[in-house]
Amino acid sequence: MAYTVKAVSDLAGVSIRTLHHYDAIGLVRPRERTEAGYRLYGRSDLERLQQVLFFKELGFGLEEIREILDRPDFDRRRALLDHHELLTHRKDRIERLIRAVERTLEGMEEGKTVEERVWFDGFDATQYEEEARQRWGHTAAYKESRERAAAYSQADWEAIGSEQTSILRDIASLADRDPADPEVLAAVGRMHRFINERFYTCSLEMFRGLGDLAVSDSRFTETYEKLRPGLPAFYKEAVAAYCARSRA
């Protein structure tokens, strides 16, 4: 079954001009053209368009999307699972905006002063966009680690793997303590240094974001849960405590 541009436009909710543009930049090309030059899209074209639209919805630029989709190891199913998770977080953001409205109204009704900070909760979308980019390797940090990785030998990788496992094991063994316990902080600090030395320059801000990923990214969550039940949440708290102490 083939679709012309109007059919695809109606189906997908994008303009014909957008489809022309995506064809022109090689992002979503129709499988064929009629003799008259009409574009005819097939099912796999629609699959790709769907992916484009999800990535776009999550804040990626078109060139970024193209790079991701063209990876030889791109896996559609894996991507959909990711989209699902990230969209859930986007929904959280809207809920935060809704609550900001409610809090603002409360402040107006009851004559009490609500902090201005409350008014703006949810507007800053960078956290969510950063999360999406972390997942797909579109951060400056990822690029830096790629460059370093290019220089690693097999032995290097084995050493890195052992070191990382060792640190995580240590943290897991301390998971019954307070996240702010000095030994916990020391172990988390080793992780921070490990990343800085082996992968990329990792600011406290970024490290804190990685801590959050332990809870919000199912790949990390699963891995950490296998090490020890409850570890994701503990790790996040421990990283947060470490970052707060290091900043002071």
Added chain:
Amino acid sequence: MAYTVKAVSDLAGVSIRTLHHYDAIGLVRPRERTEAGYRLYGRSDLERLQQVLFFKELGFGLEEIREILDRPDFDRRRALLDHHELLTHRKDRIERLIRAVERTLEGMEEGKTVEERVWFDGFDATQYEEEARQRWGHTAAYKESRERAAAYSQADWEAIGSEQTSILRDIASLADRDPADPEVLAAVGRMHRFINERFYTCSLEMFRGLGDLAVSDSRFTETYEKLRPGLPAFYKEAVAAYCARSRA
């Protein structure tokens, strides 16, 4: 309490460049400048910025936002209530996207073919943007009715009011019937013609959207409920039936 650009940027989650831009176009201006030229924002500036960000979140352009905020009768509280409702609908959209992912995955897992239409549910944002514009009078139709209204006299307005009330009353009196009942359709048709004659060129598509507003916009819902409990939903169904019949 005064805030400089960095403070506002951190508070509201917008860039300093954005604040410069908003000042330059007169959208959000700081209440004063220091002798060195630093911008100092006050509470009411932040209130306005909050409104700008909500409208922007809902898809309005900056010029549109300015026009709305500068109306003498702009009411902050009324606006917040609207934002609340519209954001709830935006959340619905994200939920639709999430379900589209789920349905796509189901189709892949079970080897059954899911219609391509399902893949794209939620991507078309025009419905939501149109809804927001309807509320704030930023549609071509609204502009047309404004022009016509300029030519109406007091007597015209009275006649229009009576006519509209009469039509709505008729529809309400038929609300116990099937929405596709011929008499219902005739009454709804009178409303359609009324709008075309008195306000603006109203396509079936647009009229259908107005029917939806009876349910989704609390102002219409309240008014219609007062006429008769359950009328909003009935009206929506009746308009939908009328539009379907008229298209055939």
Added chain:
DNA sequence: CCTTGACCCTCACGTAGCGTCAGGGTGTAG
């Protein structure tokens, strides 16, 4: 066959809303 209307094409100008950078001033703590 002609007409009409919906759909298709390419080309190309223009834009909204900033991001980024250059170059230089201001305020505060050590």
Added chain:
DNA sequence: CTACACCCTGACGCTACGTGAGGGTCAAGG
């Protein structure tokens, strides 16, 4: 004084299309 964080204005550039011009294609109906 130095260093650092913050501030200013000016201005180039960019992404992702929207819009319009001008013209071809397809299919149904007269």
